[in-house]
Amino acid sequence: MSRAAARRATNAAMNVLAALAAVVVILPLVLIFGFLVFQGSTALNVDFFLHLPKPVGEPGGGMANAIAGSLILIGLAALFGLPLGILGGVYLAESRDRRLPWICRFLADVLNGVPSIVIGIFAYTLIVLPLRHFSALAGGVALGVIMLPIILRTTEELVRMVPASLREAALALGLPQWKVILRIVLPTARAGIITGVMVAVARIAGETAPLLFTAFGNRFWHHGLDQPIAALPLQIFAYAISPYDDWHRQAWAGALVLISLVLVMSLLARLATKGLYNRRGNYG
Amino acid sequence: MLKSDLTGAATAERLALPRSLIPARRGGVWGDRLYQGMVRAAVLAFVIIVVGIAALLVYAARPALATFGWRFLATADWDPVAEHFGVLPFAYGTLVSSLLAMLLAVPLGIGAAIFLAELAPFWIRSAIAFLVELLAAIPSVVYGLWGIFVLAPLLRRWVEPPLGRWLGFLPLFQGPPYGVGMLAAGVILAIMVVPFIVAVSREVLLAVPNHQREAALALGATRWETTRLAVLRYARSGLLGAVLLGLGRALGETMAVTMVIGNRPEIALSLFAPGYTMASVIANEFTEATSDLYLAALIEVGLLLFVVTVVVNGLARLLVWSVGGAVKEVRE
Amino acid sequence: MRKLTVVAAVIAALALVAGSQVPAPAPAAAELLINGAGATFPYPIYSKWFDEYAKVEPSLRFNYQSIGSGGGIRQITERTVDFGASDGPMTDEQLARAPGELVHIPTVMGAVVATYNLPGNPKLRFTPDILADIFLGRIEKWNAPRIQAANPGVTLPNDPIIVVHRSDGSGTTYIFVDYLAKVSREWEQKVGRGTSVKWPVGLGGKGNEGVAGQIKNTPGALGYVELAYAIKNHLSVALVRNQAGRFVEPTIESTTAAGVARSMPADFRVSLTNAPGANAYPIASFTWLLVYKEQADEAKGKAVVTFLHWATTEGQKYAADLLYAPLPLEVVRQVEAKIGQITFQGKPLLVAR
Secondary structure, eight states: OOHHHHHHHHHHHHHHHHHHHHHHHHHHHHHHHHHHHHHHGGGOSHHHHHSOOOOTTOTTOOOHHHHHHHHHHHHHHHHHHHHHHHHHHHHHHHOOOSSHHHHHHHHHHHHHHSOHHHHHHHHIIIIIHHHTSOOHHHHHHHHHHHHHHHHHHHHHHHHHHSOHHHHHHHHHTTOOHHHIIIIIIHHHHHHHHHHHHHHHHHHHHTOOHHHHTTTBOOSSOOSSTTSOBOOHHHHHHHHHTSSOHHHHHHHHHHHHHHHHHHHHHHHHHHHHTOOSBOTTSOBO | OOOSOOSOHHHHHHHOOOGGGSOOOTTHHHHHHHHHHHHHHHHHHHHHHHHHHHHHHHHHTHHHHHHHTTHHHHOOOEETTTTEEOOHHHHHHHHHHHHHHHHHHHHHHHHHHHIIIIISOHHHHHHHHHHHHHHHHSOHHHHHHHIIIIIHHHIIIIIHHHHHHHHTTSGGGOSOOOSOSHHHHHHHHHHHHHHHHHHHHHHHHHTSOHHHHHHHHHTTOOHHHHIIIIIIHHTHHHHHHHHHHHHHHHHHOOHHHHHHSOOOOOOOSOTTSOOOOHHHHHHHHTTTOOSHHHHHHHHHHHHHHHHHHHHHHHHHHHHHHHHHSOSSOOOO | OHHHHHHHHHHHHHHHHHHHSOOSSSOGGGOEEEEEEEOSTTHHHHHHHHHHHHHHOTTEEEEEEEOOHHHHHHHHHTTSSSEEEESSOOOHHHHHHSSSOEEEEEEEEEEEEEEEOOTTOOOOEEOHHHHHHHHHTSOOBTTOHHHHHHSTTOOOOSOBOEEEEESSOOHHHHHHHHHHHHHOHHHHHHTOOSSSOOOSSOEEESHHHHHHHHHHHSTTEEEEEEHHHHHHTTOEEOEEEOTTSOEEOOOHHHHHHHHHSSOOOTTOOOOOTTOOSTTOOSSEEEEEEEEESBOSOHHHHHHHHHHHHHHHTGGGGGTGGGTOBOOOHHHHHHHHHHHTTOEETTEESOOOO
């Protein structure tokens, strides 16, 4: 085979492999989604979204408080994790310090590997024990800590990918460093950072273990951020490990709602940030 | 063959303007000081949090550290009633399941990311990207239950018997097929980790400037060669970041793994055998730990997981650095 | 960028406002929220009770979360909840660690059953020593002579027994191994009692559901679960020979019978396994609610005490439908007396009705 033909063949083979990889990656999602829809769609009705949980065997139970609770917890976590994460990521990408960035990057990767239950215990010791009660706040902090390394590292990598030519052009025009970051670099990296944030949100939306000792769960509406609060993963977990089919179906329905929530948030985030800069660091 | 240093990173470094040459405009100096202060504060806060967690773990694990000392690392015994504790089988389980997961997830994840960033027609791109992100949102308890009811029986009936028959001469594939076990844990971890790798890798690949690709194409490279030479090399650091994110998730995942790994604190070579991971044992026994020593032993396992994560991350970085040159300075 | 910041700020502000406001219509002052935590086993019956009791006392809200018996014990000790719940009685050390005297109130009973997956779903009988030896790894195959001898007329396959136990610490495990320790000297010495033990053989499933699911999907598996899980998953349940020598089927009646056949200690911290009655199922137990004898808050204390009274009398009728065994009547009388001893500033909270 001639050299050119060999190269074309390799190209074709690699294209096929890449496409295959994408299919294999999607396959489990299709299977799991199918499983959830098959098992849980019967439990999805108006009651589910409007009502509080009911004991087993009674119709009309729902997860309204858990849905609201999950949204609030994600909001709290983002409040804590987003500023720290994005600022930290910018620092890691831009700084010329010798040691601190390296340590920070390493610690971020380490924190990412800490089991979420350990982070829950941390938040429990820090917030729940001194206050002597569980609270939404503690849950938000625990989830925020879990989000941090994902946002930090993704922001760093995406900011790093912004071509230096853009930066240098801005600097040459006399912009101060902070304006370069805010007006040039971050908007260019915006799409990727949003993806990182959404991946982090997806991760914490489904976390159960850290909430067990912090947000605790609530069968009713909460009356303040310093009280226990319901959350979808907690409710799903409680129902899934019970012996009742009725609760199982609600658990799968809850999982479907959770996934849809994340999907909607992701869509909204993308829509709100459609801008001038396309991904490839070019204009227009 | 073209040299890999298309980017002129060294040139960029040399041209970096010293701060004194930037004209001070209104809002310039103070804005910069505020910016520097804020980012530094963010990073310091972050470091304090992580160090705080480590310190808390060490403090809470004191009784176990004092009682067992180094034996904890070498003992394979886990007996809550007699209060003999050793971390070895769990460390083995964590490392093997995570390794298996990464072996499956990294090629698939980066391959899919390449497909999504470089090769796919536009309409497929966003759709599949969304679907992949959805995978990340599935709660781990759902993964776990799907694992028990769908994955494990599938493995037990369709995957493990053929593997045992054809590759059974390897100790990796010996023993009775339970369905649950190390293989199931590795597969489910791979499924959970892949979305992270795909999502972040795709963003990184998309962020590679077009002129890199155009330069390679102009020189007559095929699409694959363009990807390999211009894009992947430029994006190397970002891809490593994506992989490490996935690895972190694999090391720390509890719920889903504990439902399908068989939870047997024993070291076995076969992938069909049940195992146990560090994160699983903490999740399983923490709420019910009765004595102080038991609790401290569990927390020490958490501390050691911290250490394992540090070591694995360090090794991964070392590996990439030695193979491909310094990972950091890829700007142009 | 500006648009994004504005949008984000508005959403954040809305979320904070929504989070701290009360979405429920009733003003906070009229409702009292009482938090409890503990065992997963009684979660269904407790939710039923709280719901029914809310019809009796609409101003009270009981919020119970199942984080495990050990979690319940820990949280009540640290006073982050108003009551705890446990499937296993607290030990002396645990009681000593609490800042006040804790009272155990039995609420319902449960049975731990031996369940298995065999072709044809035969009804098997096990003697205590057979069970212990299977879990010790001494009996490895289904058609072992001893199993065959206890089950004449049943064709048992020549397959290995795949033992399934709990991976997570649990009250169910505690009840089961407590029983094995009583009937097998070797088990008592080699393995012992606890919510988590070092199992000689077998796979670990997470939670009752995990074990039931594992058994359901693995031919030849044998494990132990709470009765409700075996029934709901349509798993075969074995008869076990009790101390009186009879092979008893685990049912609601035989479980309640196990609570009768024993002299009850004053603090209700008793193990009911291997009960001596003729109809008693040998692997049964109470599940307890844990409250402080001296309550810190009068309103909450009164609420808890009146609820306990209701649950151990009126509430018992809801038990059987959810596959829990109600307390035997003799025990209920003693429990009422105990509830009467819970005080606030020295005065009993329960007003005689």
